Amino acid sequence: MTAVEKRKLVSKIVLSLSSLSAALGLFFLFWILYVLVSNGLDALNWNVFAFEGAPPGYEESGLKQALVGQLILVGVASLIGVPLGVLAGTYLSEYGQRSKLAETIRDISDIMMSAPSIVIGAFVYAIVVAPMGHFSGWAGVTALTIMMIPIILRTTDDMLHLVPSTLREAAFALGAPKYKVILQVVYRGAKAGVLTGILLGVARIAGETAPLLFTSFNDNFMNTDLNEPMASLTVTMYNYATSPYEDWQKLGWAAAFILSMFILSINILGRIILLKKKGK
Amino acid sequence: MATIVEVTEEKALEVKNLTFTYAGAPAPSLKKINMPIAKNSVTALIGPSGCGKTTLLRSFNRMHDLYPGHTYEGEIVFEGRNILSPKEDLIKLRTQIGMIFQKPTAFPMSIFDNVAYGLRLQGIKNKTELRDRVEAALKGAAIWKEVGERLKDDANGLSGGQQQRLCIARAIAVEPEVLLFDEPTSALDPISTQGIEELVTELKERVSIIIVTHNMQQAARVSDYTGFMYMGDLIELGRTEDLFVTPTEKLTEEYISGKFG
Amino acid sequence: MTSVMDRLFGNMTRITAILVLVIVAWIFTVLFQESTLAMQSFGFDFLTDEKWAPNLEKFGGYAAIMGSIVSTFLAMVLSVPVAIGVAIFLSEIAPARLKTPVGISIELLAAIPSVIYGMWGLFYFVPIVRDIVGGVGISMLAAGIVLAIMILPFTAAVTRDAMNTTPDILKESAYALGGTKWDVIKDIVIPYAKAGIIGSLILALGRAVGETMAVTFVMGNVHKFSWDITQPATSIPVTLANEFTEADGDLYFSALFELALVLMVMSFVVIAVSKFYFLRRTRRAS
Numbered sequence: 001m002t003a004v005e006k007r008k009l010v011s012k013i014v015l016s017l018s019s020l021s022a023a024l025g026l027f028f029l030f031w032i033l034y035v036l037v038s039n040g041l042d043a044l045n046w047n048v049f050a051f052e053g054a055p056p057g058y059e060e061s062g063l064k065q066a067l068v069g070q071l072i073l074v075g076v077a078s079l080i081g082v083p084l085g086v087l088a089g090t091y092l093s094e095y096g097q098r099s100k101l102a103e104t105i106r107d108i109s110d111i112m113m114s115a116p117s118i119v120i121g122a123f124v125y126a127i128v129v130a131p132m133g134h135f136s137g138w139a140g141v142t143a144l145t146i147m148m149i150p151i152i153l154r155t156t157d158d159m160l161h162l163v164p165s166t167l168r169e170a171a172f173a174l175g176a177p178k179y180k181v182i183l184q185v186v187y188r189g190a191k192a193g194v195l196t197g198i199l200l201g202v203a204r205i206a207g208e209t210a211p212l213l214f215t216s217f218n219d220n221f222m223n224t225d226l227n228e229p230m231a232s233l234t235v236t237m238y239n240y241a242t243s244p245y246e247d248w249q250k251l252g253w254a255a256a257f258i259l260s261m262f263i264l265s266i267n268i269l270g271r272i273i274l275l276k277k278k279g280k
Numbered sequence: 281m282a283t284i285v286e287v288t289e290e291k292a293l294e295v296k297n298l299t300f301t302y303a304g305a306p307a308p309s310l311k312k313i314n315m316p317i318a319k320n321s322v323t324a325l326i327g328p329s330g331c332g333k334t335t336l337l338r339s340f341n342r343m344h345d346l347y348p349g350h351t352y353e354g355e356i357v358f359e360g361r362n363i364l365s366p367k368e369d370l371i372k373l374r375t376q377i378g379m380i381f382q383k384p385t386a387f388p389m390s391i392f393d394n395v396a397y398g399l400r401l402q403g404i405k406n407k408t409e410l411r412d413r414v415e416a417a418l419k420g421a422a423i424w425k426e427v428g429e430r431l432k433d434d435a436n437g438l439s440g441g442q443q444q445r446l447c448i449a450r451a452i453a454v455e456p457e458v459l460l461f462d463e464p465t466s467a468l469d470p471i472s473t474q475g476i477e478e479l480v481t482e483l484k485e486r487v488s489i490i491i492v493t494h495n496m497q498q499a500a501r502v503s504d505y506t507g508f509m510y511m512g513d514l515i516e517l518g519r520t521e522d523l524f525v526t527p528t529e530k531l532t533e534e535y536i537s538g539k540f541g
Numbered sequence: 542m543t544s545v546m547d548r549l550f551g552n553m554t555r556i557t558a559i560l561v562l563v564i565v566a567w568i569f570t571v572l573f574q575e576s577t578l579a580m581q582s583f584g585f586d587f588l589t590d591e592k593w594a595p596n597l598e599k600f601g602g603y604a605a606i607m608g609s610i611v612s613t614f615l616a617m618v619l620s621v622p623v624a625i626g627v628a629i630f631l632s633e634i635a636p637a638r639l640k641t642p643v644g645i646s647i648e649l650l651a652a653i654p655s656v657i658y659g660m661w662g663l664f665y666f667v668p669i670v671r672d673i674v675g676g677v678g679i680s681m682l683a684a685g686i687v688l689a690i691m692i693l694p695f696t697a698a699v700t701r702d703a704m705n706t707t708p709d710i711l712k713e714s715a716y717a718l719g720g721t722k723w724d725v726i727k728d729i730v731i732p733y734a735k736a737g738i739i740g741s742l743i744l745a746l747g748r749a750v751g752e753t754m755a756v757t758f759v760m761g762n763v764h765k766f767s768w769d770i771t772q773p774a775t776s777i778p779v780t781l782a783n784e785f786t787e788a789d790g791d792l793y794f795s796a797l798f799e800l801a802l803v804l805m806v807m808s809f810v811v812i813a814v815s816k817f818y819f820l821r822r823t824r825r826a827s
Contacts, residue, residue, distance in 0.1 A: 002403065003401075003402055003403020003404075004371060004372065004401075004402065004403065004719075006403070007371075007401065007403075007721050007723075007724060008371065008721055010721075010723055011721035011722050011723035011724065014723045014726075015629075015633075015634055015722055015723060017626060018625075018626040018627075018629040018630050018634060019626075019630055019634060020626070021622065021623040021625075021626025021627060021630070022626055022627045022630035022631070022643070024623055024626075025623050025624070025626075025627050025647075025693050025694075025697065026643075026646070028690045028693075029646075029647075029650045029690070029693070029694065031661075031665075032653070032657065032658065032661045032690070033650075033653075035661050035664075035665055036653075036657055036661070084557050084560065085557075087553055087554045087557040087558075088554065088557040088558040088560065088561060090554045091554035091555050091557065091558035092558060094554070095551060095554060095555065096555075096558065101559075102558070104562070105558050105559070105561055105562060107813075107816060107817075108561060108562055108565055109561050110816060111809060111812045111813055111816065112561070112565060114744060114747055114748045114751075114808070114812050115751060115805065115808055115809060115812070116750070116751025116752075116753070116778060116804055116805065116808050117751070117753070118751070118753045118778045118781050118782060118801070118804075119568070119572070119751070119781075119801045119804055119805045119808075120568070121781075121785075122572070122575075122781060122785065122797070122798060122801040123567075123568045123571055123572065123801075125785070126571045126572075126574075126575050126798070127567075127571060146564060149560075149561060149564075150561065153558075153561065177543045177544070177546070177547045178547055178550075178551065179543075179546055179547045179549075179550035179551070180543075182550070183550075203652060204652075207652070207653070207654030207655070207656070208654070209654070209655075209656045209753070209754045210753040210754055210778065210782060213782055213785065213786070214785040214786050217786070234654065234656055237656055237657075237660070238656055238659075238754065238757075241659075241660045241663065241664075241758070242663070242758060249664075252660065253660070256654075256656070256657050256660060259654060259657075260653055260654065260657060263652055263653070263654065264649060264652065264653075267648075267649055267652050268649075271645075341717060343713060343716070343717065346712075346713065346716060348636060348637070349637070371719045371720075371721060372719070373719075374716065374717055374718060374719040375718070375719040378717060378718065379713075379714075379717040381710050381713065381714055381717075382710070383710060385708075385710055385711050385713075385714040387711070387714070387715070387728070387729060387732075388729075388732045388733050389728075389732070397715070397718060397728070398718040398719065401718060401719055401720055401724060402719070447714070450718070451717075451718070454718065454719070
């Protein structure tokens with residue numbers, strides 16, 4: 001075999017292996033998706049939405065408290081985390097820019113995005129749960145907010161940065177003060193991107209379990225009081241799936257399915273918003 | 281329709297009725313091009329942006345095939361065969377027809393390894409042979425004096441003009457029959473440009489050269505034949521001294537006198 | 542009036558940005574403070590003692606720490622080759638009409654909560670492990686594999702992004718010399734994107750080491766470390782997840798916090814190394 005033929009053969013082999021590994025990866029992932037969808041759909045019925053949790057064996061058992069709790073926890077965390085993240089990202093893009101402080105904040109924030117979420121749970125336990133004496137929705141909200149800020153900060157920073165400087169300069173040239181330039185021109189220009197970033201941030205924290213395990217803890221019954229432990233889909237899923245009761249396990253899959261659909265929808269929505277913006 | 285002067289020398293390549301359409305494009309980018317390329321001379325392709333000169337150049341070494349979906353019609357005859365045939369061995373073709381790109385593209389390796397790359401691809405392992413051929417190529421590209429003492433250095437440490445000459449050395453090391461130059465000096469300063477132009481004139485003793493350039497003066501300085509293209513057609517091909525002084529086609533005359541483009 | 546608003550707004554943004562640094566510093570401080578009791582009681586032996594006996598008030602983090610290290614290592618060994626294969630497939634092989642849908646599928650799969658990987662692992666994968674290697678199924682091995690699958694989308698996506706930074710013109714130059722696809726990948730793309738690829742892989746490792754939910758379902762939480770990966774084991778996140786709510790007594794909590802601190806430091810250092818050493822931050826031009 002000539003050298004050239006050998007090279008062509010090696011190339012073919014390597015590329016086949018690489019396609020195989022892509023197939024292998026996709027195989028596992030689609031297996032998981034299949035399991036999720038089939039178990040989820042199987043377990044899904046109106047009971048899930050109508051009833052709160054109940055001891056195993058009860059017919060009238062559902063996820064209502066977990067759904068409501070999840071919405072409250074994610075919602076309140078977003079209400080706090082999004083403005084903070086957007087403002088911080090605004091600082092980085094519009095004020096700090098390439099200063100040492102700004103670069104340090106960016107680097108630390110990036111690292112925090114990949115840091116273990118369970119450690120954040122432990123931290124919040126120490127500063128919220130321990131002083132309060134009990135688990136609470138507020139502790140869960142705190143943990144989720146801490147996780148959310150770096151994500152929103154980064155996407156806001158990047159998206160605002162994409163707005164061309166000529167746009168800002170034109171506004172300044174008309175005599176606008178900086179805060180108005182930002183609020184009225186820059187934010188407008190980056191609207192789609194920032195919004196997508198927010199959606200993706202919400203999607204990410206909505207899927208978190210570990211930081212809630214010992215902050216908001218869990219509850220089988222309906223509770224909307226943030227001062228008390230609060231149910232979440234993720235923790236409920238964890239508890240039910242690891243339990244030995246089949247009906248609880250089924251509910252666990254229903255919860256998994258609902259949560260995944262929610263997260264995937266938000267992701268897709270975010271992409272559509274970005275695509276529409278590009279199309280303009 | 282087009283005015284094509286007869287090429288009396290032996291031909292290195294001949295383009296016959298070439299029509300090329302990019303993937304998904306509504307209309308062809310090259311329309312029934314007929315063009316001879318003389319051996320051991322320099323043929324320049326000139327024309328305004330979008331006329332198809334680079335598209336034509338990249339057809340000679342089938343670069344388009346890296347991006348699937350396009351269609352060729354017609355033939356390009358090289359060494360008695362049609363290189364547009366689906367059966368053509370592209371790897372072998374590219375060792376016979378080499379290419380220099382618009383920006384210097386030194387690989388992330390040492391100077392020596394850059395020039396030796398094509399040789400190693402062909403399976404040449406003998407250290408002496410590699411060294412000799414690398415030295416010959418660097419001399420042929422008029423850069424041996426500058427880098428002969430530091431062949432192990434990273435190629436990215438060279439200046440733009442030096443890197444481009446390194447790329448030329450790399451291309452001639454495999455001893456191709458044809459060299460394609462795609463606006464090789466557009467990213468270089470005037471002194472480096474001059475160096476490359478001198479090199480092109482020397483190299484034609486050994487290879488046949490096709491050079492795409494948007495700089496008419498460069499084409500006039502460097503080439504033996506010039507082809508003027510416009511919107512996918514070859515309008516005129518002639519001996520350089522004739523085409524620039526007394527062009528036959530009105531369009532050619534307008535382009536040369538700067539009326540457009 | 543406007544200048545007041547202007548200053549107010551500017552200060553608000555600056556304060557929130559600095560808040561990030563404050564929070565991080567606060568986290569380390571609190572973790573450290575909460576760990577002091579355990580650190581004083583056990584000293585460096587905490588890192589090497591395996592005995593974890595809450596009722597005896599004796600805590601050694603060796604099993605958890607080694608479990609974290611080995612399970613993550615196992616996950617990377619399994620995941621990285623496949624991730625690189627997927628990245629090569631996406632950046633060099635896949636035809637245009639496959640590239641986007643497959644690429645997007647991988648990114649969407651990365652968005653699936655890790656708890657679901659854990660659930661799948663527990664119900665569907667553990668029995669298979671049980672059948673093949675015996676034992677209970679719940680093991681370091683199962684945890685490593687589930688973790689590998691979970692970080693695969695992320696690892697593949699960032700590796701693909703690193704590879705895609707290679708300029709087309711450089712690749713074309715290599716093709717123009719008669720290179721095959723593999724020649725171009727191994728001689729041009731990988732050397733060019735080397736820093737980005739290694740950085741991405743290390744970043745993935747940093748995330749994997751902190752992963753809780755994919756692993757908790759299938760690892761067991763047994764405070765014994767053994768190189769026999771078919772045995773159940775524990776890791777720091779798994780220990781924390783299982784024991785935090787049941788802990789009582791200051792020493793127990795302090796030991797758990799010390800584990801959390803170790804984990805935070807490990808993860809932080811790994812991610813920082815990847816970031817500062819390998820990954821240059823890409824700034825899009827304004």
